[in-house]
Amino acid sequence: MTEPSDVSLDSLHSDNGSGSDRSGASQRDHKLLARQVARYLIQNPDFFAEHMELLETIKLPRQSGKTVSLMTHQTHLLRERNIEMRQRLDQLLHNARENDQLFLHSRQLILALLEANTVAEAGAALYPSFSGDFGVEFTSLILFGPLPNGHSPLGEVRSTPRSAAENAIGSILRNGRTVCGVLRPAEKSYLFGKDADTVASAAVVPLANQLGVLAVGSSDPQHYRSSLGTLFLSYIGEVLERILPRLLTPR
Template identity: 40%
Template sequence: MTDQTARQKAGELSRDEVADYLRKNPDFFCDQDELLRSLTLPHDSGRAISLVERQVHLFREQRDTLRHEMTELVAIARHNDRLFEKSKRLLMQVIEARNLIDMASTIDDSIRGDFGLDAASVILFTDAEVSGSSQGALHVVSPAEARSRLGSLLEGSKAVCGQFSESEREFLFPDRDVPIASVALVPLRHDDLVGVFAVGSCQPGYFDQSMGSLFLSYISDTLSRLLPPMVQRHTSATPVTDLATESL
């Protein structure tokens, strides 16, 4: 015979049974004024308080918690609104860019100036000769070299954030006096893989896997569609070698 069965035979109720009954009958104390007056609960101060006082205390704690959560949600909404406006402004400038150099310069200026980050990089993957390549934020490498240096980072289409290896960071952001410590990278795909877009911070841990990357996706989706025809206009070789001729 279990303890619960023994209590039931003796007409006793367990704590869980009492709690369950009260949950199912929240109006139980409505006509139990005398019982309410006799019930007391321990308080953090050490004195005993009534059940009503305890309820008021709990309601206040719940109110404060909800108020704090609401404040955090409002702050997040304002932050996202600012990111959206910055992303929109950048994308309008990218669309209006006349060539690859203008596009790369626009991205670099916006990421460092508007977004307050330390570096931006647009790396195109092609075996063709691209005029005006490797200036500022723009770099052109072969698909084979990209695969060798970035490996699994090129898989998928979503942003990858974190503290990349030193070799990966140097490949994404070459010739820097102050090294990049934290990176967010998103592959550029339009049918095939055409390159990567990366932003970096000199602050370790600035980007991590839990960080939202919606604004990076907006920018990368636009770049993925604008870059292939723009690269073809800058390709000196004839016929034009298709982008990303090697499968990554």
């Protein structure tokens, strides 16, 4: 009788190693095949156009753990992109309408300022326009005196000595540029008078040649931030710099 042969530990190790080698080789072959397939598809972008039936068999994983067909995945992506593009288009149209309104109101205001024959008429054009057309809560136009003798009435526009302006808003005047943000109590009191306690943020435009200052205010402390664009306000300030000297000249 033939006795069964013993199996050594070396032979077991040898067998396990062979299985591991086969598994590693299989993984390498799989990665190599995947790279070859990817390279082929890159070189032949019309492959699926000639094999449309394959698109229905390709499955992609979703975040939910489920898989969907490539066609369903592509449809979902296109739907998301369509929604995003529609939102962008809506925003562009909204901005365009706002810009149209801004241009229209700016044009009306500038024409009214150019047609003004007195400082009072200029103020009567400026204040309602800022309030009604541009939604400004508080507007203040202050001219620095002494003003020329025989000048026209000022109406809603105020006038103070230059020295009073230096004491109250000297740092703003020396800066020479439009300033936005939260003002100190003395600055608000000088610029907005009885409304000072209600103003939480403001934008201030010093007018050139020590002519005066234009200020707008809001009850919202975040409305006039330091990063807020001031192009429009500075533009109106430049218009005032050109028309006010003519209106202050005695006739």
